Amino acid sequence: MTAAGAASLPGWDLAYSGKVRDLHVPEGTTLGTAPEMLMVASDRVSAFDQVLDPAIPGKGELLTTLTRWWIRRLGLPDQLAPDADARTPEAVRGRAMLVRTLDMLPVECVVRGRVTGSGLKEYREVGSISGVVLPEGLQDGDALPEPIYTPAWKAPQGQHDENVSFERTVDLVGAEHAEGIRALSLSVFAQAAAIAAEAGLVLADTKFEFGVDRATGELVLADEVLTSDSSRYWDAAALAEGRVESFDKQIVRDWLAAHWDGQGEPPVLPDDVVARTSARYRELIERLTA
Ligand code: ATP
Numbered sequence: 001m002t003a004a005g006a007a008s009l010p011g012w013d014l015a016y017s018g019k020v021r022d023l024h025v026p027e028g029t030t031l032g033t034a035p036e037m038l039m040v041a042s043d044r045v046s047a048f049d050q051v052l053d054p055a056i057p058g059k060g061e062l063l064t065t066l067t068r069w070w071i072r073r074l075g076l077p078d079q080l081a082p083d084a085d086a087r088t089p090e091a092v093r094g095r096a097m098l099v100r101t102l103d104m105l106p107v108e109c110v111v112r113g114r115v116t117g118s119g120l121k122e123y124r125e126v127g128s129i130s131g132v133v134l135p136e137g138l139q140d141g142d143a144l145p146e147p148i149y150t151p152a153w154k155a156p157q158g159q160h161d162e163n164v165s166f167e168r169t170v171d172l173v174g175a176e177h178a179e180g181i182r183a184l185s186l187s188v189f190a191q192a193a194a195i196a197a198e199a200g201l202v203l204a205d206t207k208f209e210f211g212v213d214r215a216t217g218e219l220v221l222a223d224e225v226l227t228s229d230s231s232r233y234w235d236a237a238a239l240a241e242g243r244v245e246s247f248d249k250q251i252v253r254d255w256l257a258a259h260w261d262g263q264g265e266p267p268v269l270p271d272d273v274v275a276r277t278s279a280r281y282r283e284l285i286e287r288l289t290a
């Protein structure tokens with residue numbers, strides 16, 4: 001499988017293209033056997049499971065910078081390969097991470113401090129999210145009494161992820177890992193939300209993925225970390241005045257929701273939507289790292 005815009009890198013084979021990222025492995029190896037892989041973030045943007053046209057200039061680099069910044073800031077066991085920076089091919093350095101291949105757990109570890117998006121939809125339908133029962137009367141964007149862990153089963157390629165109960169994650173990955181990733185998700189979210197708050201940002205929700213280190217058996221925070229693709233960040237001051245100003249691809253989602261009925265090819269994004277989205281991604285980094 002190839003995707004538009006995947007880099008061709010000497011010494012590396014393109015093993016997989018997701019909607020946004022390309023995974024490269026050392027030439028002649030495969031994803032399963034390579035001990036390391038190069039995760040390259042493209043500028044592609046997806047919404048409602050569709051990769052959209054055109055790409056958002058600089059997005060891959062901004063998201064990679066954010067993941068690296070959070071990994072350092074949180075000081076957790078991380079997925080980076082030894083000497084990752086120096087060994088990353090020059091051509092993609094700013095938007096790539098050389099990581100140890102982990103045995104990924106098929107659970108999307110979603111933590112929500114606010115009720116919105118697909119969580120809100122589920123709450124309105126059944127009064128709970130991933131089996132977590134919530135108080136009545138919550139409105140879009142409301143703070144939850146405390147952050148909740150609402151895992152999803154990471155469906156095989158081409159299928160939709162599915163919100164599942166914590167008990168179901170026990171069936172999927174075993175009790176020890178299920179409890180481990182829940183505890184880590186909630187504690188990392190709490191730390192990150194506090195750091196974001198200092199920058200005047202509300203971390204509304206995020207999604208983590210964890211893998212098991214093949215050498216040590218340790219749980220490691222993998223994939224992208226607290227990026228604006230995997231998280232919703234809102235401006236706290238605007239929110240206090242009742243406005244949601246988000247630092248993620250909400251601009252793209254909103255535009256698409258208003259201009260596409262979900263049938264056939266999605267329309268091409270207008271220049272101003274692209275420019276505003278790009279500026280928002282940039283502003284988030286500036287705010288967090290200032
Ligand atoms: P989607 O397009 O829905 O996001 P995807 O999640 O499969 O699909 P990407 O997010 O673009 O695609 O690709 C990243 C993939 O790499 C994910 O499947 C993720 O689980 C996996 N991954 C991330 N970090 C590691 C790691 N350290 N070791 C092994 N696999 C990893």
Ligand code: MG
Nearest residue numbers: 018019021223
């Ligand atoms: Mg992904």
